[in-house]
Amino acid sequence: MIELHRVSKVFSVGPVKVPALSDVSLRIAKGEFVVLTGASGAGKTTLLRLLYRDDVPSDGEVQVLGEDVASLRRSEVAALRRSIGVVFQDAKLLPARTVYENVAFVLRVLGTPKREITPRVFDALRTVGISARAQAYPAQLSQGEAQRASLARAIVRQPSLLLADEPTGNLDDAMEAEIIDVIKDIRAGGTTVILATHQSRLVRALRRRTITLDGGYLLKDEG
Ligand SMILES: Nc1ncnc2c1ncn2[C@@H]1O[C@H](COP(=O)(O)OP(=O)(O)O)[C@@H](O)[C@H]1O
């Protein structure tokens, strides 16, 4: 599903070179639930961005779903991104649209037949437990509900890979536990999950395979 071979990423900030990832190799199989951890600045977000081809490596090779992401053409990048759902710390919902519209929007952009949209949106909303909030606007949601809505938006295309970058970073403990349960349910449906978090308490609670980055290097891969 995912293979990184000696991947490095260096950002140029004016004349300064900032190494974000250095010589990282790893493999993740279909259906795994992997936790990606390390202190702030360790390279977690950079690694996820390489997986959904938001950026390309400076060196080494990144393969996702059988494709070498650096060599993809524009149309192929779009196809890759359709099979990957991404959620962030901030739910990033469109404020002027309801929860339903935020999720349906994704399907409309993909040209999904009209009659399929409503059932698929409600399937996704049910999976994350907010179908009762379909007509609410983002400002009316709790942070936990907003994050559920962003998860619904990520899974409505039925991606084979879900990338979650600090998805519980804005949530209190109770909401965090709920969101983690939702992510576990998504995984149980067959989706491969990579969850990035700097919170060691959450890493311990998850008890999953854990890949630890330290200053851009792969420090540990265990569990
Ligand atoms: N677009 C960018 N331009 C310059 N430096 C960046 C950029 N993105 C990340 N970095 C740097 O790369 C390193 C890793 O960042 P990041 O991947 O965001 O770490 P994490 O998500 O683990 O906090 C940090 O030193 C960060 O400042």
Ligand SMILES: [Mg+2]
């Ligand atoms: Mg980050």
